[in-house]
Amino acid sequence: MAATELSVGTVANRAGISISALHFYEKKGLIRSWRNQGNQRRYKRDVLRRIAVIKAAQTMGITLEEIKETLSTLPDQRTPTKADWQRLSKHWQRQLDKKIAYMQRLRDKVDGCIGCGCLSMQHCPIYNPDDQLAEHSSGAVLLEHPELEKTEK
Numbered sequence: 001m002a003a004t005e006l007s008v009g010t011v012a013n014r015a016g017i018s019i020s021a022l023h024f025y026e027k028k029g030l031i032r033s034w035r036n037q038g039n040q041r042r043y044k045r046d047v048l049r050r051i052a053v054i055k056a057a058q059t060m061g062i063t064l065e066e067i068k069e070t071l072s073t074l075p076d077q078r079t080p081t082k083a084d085w086q087r088l089s090k091h092w093q094r095q096l097d098k099k100i101a102y103m104q105r106l107r108d109k110v111d112g113c114i115g116c117g118c119l120s121m122q123h124c125p126i127y128n129p130d131d132q133l134a135e136h137s138s139g140a141v142l143l144e145h146p147e148l149e150k151t152e153k
């Protein structure tokens with residue numbers, strides 16, 4: 001039967017992170033452990049899901065502070081249920097949708113004009129004549145503000 005309490009090494013190994021990363025997450029208050037009678041640090045098995053969610057959220061560019069705030073909505077003393085995780089994912093829904101839309105735009109536009117001011121691509125004169133988009137914002141304006149994109153007549 002799978003152990004319900006796990007050692008530092010087991011958690012780090014199974015989660016695919018270093019022990020220092022584990023301690024870092026704990027120091028940041030993202031996960032918790034306790035000490036057993038032998039004064040060894042132990043984790044509840046559900047810490048593996050928390051770590052998996054932390055890593056996935058970081059990959060999506062969500063900050064540790066935002067992750068901490070969201071994970072704080074999960075019960076501490078009991079293993080989070082499906083409903084708990086559903087509540088959590090709702091919390092991130094809008095952010096994740098925005099990031100997914102941004103990544104789709106990047107995928108679809110990387111070979112076209114992204115409104116960055118370089119004027120080096122074939123379609124720049126159409127989508128960003130004389131770098132007019134600079135008046136609206138800095139950076140890749142058409143990635144950040146797709147609503148500014150002109151439709152090609």
Ligand code: FES
Nearest residue numbers: 113114117118119
């Ligand atoms: S890609 Fe840079 S301005 Fe068009």
